[in-house]
Amino acid sequence: MASASASASGKSRPECINSSNPFHECSDYCLRKIAEARERIEDEHRPPVDRTVHPDCINASNPYHVCSEYCFKRIADAKSGLERAEQEPPSVDAGKSDGAPAQGEGNDDSAGQEDAGADDGYPQMTEKQKKLFELRLKMYWVFISLLFSALQNEARKANQQAMVAEKKRMEPRAESRGVSKQKWLEDRKKKIGKLLDSNGLDMTKSYMLDTQESAEVKYKKWEKEPAPYGWDVFNQKTLYDAYKKRTKNIEVDMEAYNKAKEADPEFYRDASSLQYGKVSKVPEENIDRMVNELKERDEKRKAFSRRRKFHEDKDIDSINDRNEHFNKKVERAFGKYTLEIKNNLERGTALPD
Numbered sequence: 001m002a003s004a005s006a007s008a009s010g011k012s013r014p015e016c017i018n019s020s021n022p023f024h025e026c027s028d029y030c031l032r033k034i035a036e037a038r039e040r041i042e043d044e045h046r047p048p049v050d051r052t053v054h055p056d057c058i059n060a061s062n063p064y065h066v067c068s069e070y071c072f073k074r075i076a077d078a079k080s081g082l083e084r085a086e087q088e089p090p091s092v093d094a095g096k097s098d099g100a101p102a103q104g105e106g107n108d109d110s111a112g113q114e115d116a117g118a119d120d121g122y123p124q125m126t127e128k129q130k131k132l133f134e135l136r137l138k139m140y141w142v143f144i145s146l147l148f149s150a151l152q153n154e155a156r157k158a159n160q161q162a163m164v165a166e167k168k169r170m171e172p173r174a175e176s177r178g179v180s181k182q183k184w185l186e187d188r189k190k191k192i193g194k195l196l197d198s199n200g201l202d203m204t205k206s207y208m209l210d211t212q213e214s215a216e217v218k219y220k221k222w223e224k225e226p227a228p229y230g231w232d233v234f235n236q237k238t239l240y241d242a243y244k245k246r247t248k249n250i251e252v253d254m255e256a257y258n259k260a261k262e263a264d265p266e267f268y269r270d271a272s273s274l275q276y277g278k279v280s281k282v283p284e285e286n287i288d289r290m291v292n293e294l295k296e297r298d299e300k301r302k303a304f305s306r307r308r309k310f311h312e313d314k315d316i317d318s319i320n321d322r323n324e325h326f327n328k329k330v331e332r333a334f335g336k337y338t339l340e341i342k343n344n345l346e347r348g349t350a351l352p353d
Helices: 001-010 029-045 069-087 100-114 127-170 177-199 203-209 212-222 232-233 235-249 255-265 284-303 321-334 339-347
Strands: none
Touching: 177 203, 232 235
């Protein structure tokens, strides 16, 4: 029920890895990943079921501890030490006074204090062993907390990087040609300013410091780009340049455009629209503007005349430019079918005897 409500609301869950992204909305995939993460954390903190722990081990009270060869060796050494202590009689100095046993009693009391605390949850440990075990346990939980915080920082950093990358993709690229050109001019002034001052020249004479290679590169940039030829007339760049040239002088009324878009909910229709194919209301002045633009294009096309590049090696099979253009289209459509007939006519084998 929780997953269904979350997916229906379309909001981001705080446990999601992308919750810091303001544009993210949790889906079924996110909810499944959150549930898997919870199960993985529970499995990590759940003590192992099948484990080998000796009851005399110093770490037997640790639910995550599994005894190894080192533990069994320590236990065997401790048992052998206890057996040797029981077999050896206690050494008593004969020169001790009557007050010596009192001091011995004090030592027994101190030993009893070291063994104190064995009744409060750790029957197999002394006081020092208990303190050492508690310190190790604290170090273990400190390590777990540091690891968890490191994982959180990595996830937060990854979310931040993903959000910045998504923001860059959504925002349009800013035009920086003017800024870069100004920066280039400032760097050029700083670089050649000292040379110009030493030679007694100003910035208008900076071309006198150019080498032959740099001058050739500059002149190539100044050369006019050749007109498109052949199929380059219909490529994307040429068509886009023509579109920009046509729309450069068109005036757009943004207020009327926004009003029309707000008035019609299907201003931008798709193929599934019920109003697809119907004519929307267009102002008469916009229609007149389009007609005038088409008439101007037709007049410019009629008045346009440009000398085409002549290929000397090409066979002449037309009487004028219009007929040449028609022959090109016919050749594209039927050239492969009429190739044999054309060759026979050129060789003379197709003529009657």
